[in-house]
Amino acid sequence: MLAGDFNQISDLDVVEHTGLTPIVHQPTRGSNLLDRIFMSCPRYDIVRVVNSAVRSDHKVILAHSKSARCATLKTTVQKTFRRMTPTQNALLLQHRPISTMAPDNPESTNNCQAEFDQFYATALRLLNQYYPVRTITITSRDPEYITPDIKAKLRRKNRQMRAGRNEEADCLAERIGKDITKRSKAQLCHINPKTCAKDMWTAVRQLTGRKTDTLTVPIVSPRTL
Numbered sequence: 001m002l003a004g005d006f007n008q009i010s011d012l013d014v015v016e017h018t019g020l021t022p023i024v025h026q027p028t029r030g031s032n033l034l035d036r037i038f039m040s041c042p043r044y045d046i047v048r049v050v051n052s053a054v055r056s057d058h059k060v061i062l063a064h065s066k067s068a069r070c071a072t073l074k075t076t077v078q079k080t081f082r083r084m085t086p087t088q089n090a091l092l093l094q095h096r097p098i099s100t101m102a103p104d105n106p107e108s109t110n111n112c113q114a115e116f117d118q119f120y121a122t123a124l125r126l127l128n129q130y131y132p133v134r135t136i137t138i139t140s141r142d143p144e145y146i147t148p149d150i151k152a153k154l155r156r157k158n159r160q161m162r163a164g165r166n167e168e169a170d171c172l173a174e175r176i177g178k179d180i181t182k183r184s185k186a187q188l189c190h191i192n193p194k195t196c197a198k199d200m201w202t203a204v205r206q207l208t209g210r211k212t213d214t215l216t217v218p219i220v221s222p223r224t225l
Contacts, residue, residue: 002038005058012180014038016173019154021141023047028059035061042074042141075140081148082131092130145183150176 002020011022020038026049028035035058037047044063052060136148136155153176160169191200 001040001043003036003061005034006036007034011036012177015143015154016177016180019158021143023063024049024061028061029057034058037061037063042139076137077139078135079138079148080133080135081152082127083134083149083152084131088130092126095126095130145180147179147183150179150183153179 002014002018006014014020014022014036015038018038020040021042022036022038023042023044024033024036024047027033028049037044044065046062046064048062049059050062052058134148134152136152138146138148138151142151153172157169157172157176160166160172
């Protein structure tokens with residue numbers, strides 16, 4: 001868990017370096033979202049921003065959970081992906097070309113379909129050898145731009161940071177930032193901002209996690225708080 005006044009630090013920067021998920025999506029000082037809470041796993045299903053009981057221009061964040069409700073809201077799904085790294089690419093390039101590989105059946109055949117089946121079987125065997133299928137868990141609380149590959153990189157970066165391999169973690173964080181930017185651009189490229197400004201900002205709010213509808217919270221006084 002990470003909480004405090006983040007001022008000009010964006011949510012993406014915190015997500016890239018920590019792998020945590022933001023849970024506050026309402027302005028906490030004027031129209032700015034400065035005070036935020038980041039969690040490693042969903043724990044609070046009710047998050048409210050109310051006026052402070054003390055003299056301050058910052059608002060108060062009230063976060064609490066109801067175990068029964070939280071259990072019904074959170075969903076998880078197993079996603080499969082193929083991890084691709086420069087090392088795997090180099091190993092594949094060092095492999096002999098498919099055309100020089102000895103076929104399973106040395107006898108030539110005039111059956112075009114059989115030749116294609118043999119080619120695809122060889123290509124699939126190489127794909128599984130150098131890029132094996134992996135499985136990772138994606139939850140409903142993850143942001144829209146989180147893909148199985150990005151989630152796996154975030155976990156790997158956290159392991160590197162805990163092991164003290166900060167330089168490798170920083171390099172991986174830079175790659176994660178580029179992947180998130182590429183993913184976000186792909187989600188917005190089909191929207192024309194000149195003709196569909198409303199749709200564009202709706203998609204932007206989905207990526208940033210901010211909502212236009214402000215929750216109506218009853219007036220909180222020092223006594224009721």
